[in-house]
Amino acid sequence: LIIAAAHGHADAVEYLLDAGADADAVHDNKVTALMYAAAAGHLDAMKILIGKGKTDLEFRHTNGGTALLEASTAGEYDAIILLVESGSNVDFMDDDGVNPLMAIAAQG
Numbered sequence: 001l002i003i004a005a006a007h008g009h010a011d012a013v014e015y016l017l018d019a020g021a022d023a024d025a026v027h028d029n030k031v032t033a034l035m036y037a038a039a040a041g042h043l044d045a046m047k048i049l050i051g052k053g054k055t056d057l058e059f060r061h062t063n064g065g066t067a068l069l070e071a072s073t074a075g076e077y078d079a080i081i082l083l084v085e086s087g088s089n090v091d092f093m094d095d096d097g098v099n100p101l102m103a104i105a106a107q108g
Contacts (some may be wrong), residue, residue, distance in 0.1 A: 003024060003050060005033035008042035013049060023053030029062040038067040038083060041076035050086050057088045064095035072103035080104070 001021040004012035009099040013033070017023060024032055034055045037045040046067075049055045058066055071079035080100070084090060093099045 001055040002031075002033045002036060004029045005042065005045045006036035006040060008037070008040065008045050010042070010044035010048055011037060013037075013045045014052060017048065017053045023049055023055040024059055026061075029081045030059075031061045032056075032059055032067070034059075034064075035061060035070045038071035038079045041071070041079050043078055043082060046079060046082055057083065057086060058092075060094075064093075065098075066092065066099050067096055068098075069098065069103055072100040073106075073108040075104070085101070 001016045001023070002015060002025065004016060026032055032055065034046060034049045037049065050057070066088065068080065068083045068090065071083060077101055090100055
C-alpha cells in the first residue's frame with residue numbers, strides 16, 4: 001500500500017484497501033501511505049486513503065510530523081488544500097517546533 005501510494009497508483013491503493021490493507025500501516029520512521037502520497041502530491045491516491053481507507057489524518061511519524069506537514073514541506077499546495085478541507089489540524093507543531101505554515105513559508 002505504501003509503495004502504491006508513494007508512486008501515485010490510485011487503482012492499486014483502492015484494490016489493496018478493498019482487500020483489507022491497513023491504511024495506517026507504517027514504513028521507516030513511522031511514515032504512512034498518506035504521508036508519502038501527500039509529499040509527492042498524488043491527489044487521487046490521497047482521496048482514496050482519506051475516503052475509503054479512513055486513514056488517520058493526525059498520525060505522527062517519528063519526528064512528530066503529519067501528512068499535512070509533509071505536503072507543506074514539499075510545497076504540494078493541492079495536497080495541502082485537500083488535507084485541510086478533509087479536516088487536518090493546521091495548528092500543531094512537530095518535535096522541532098515547525099508547523100505547516102512555517103514549512104510553507106520556507107518554500108518562498
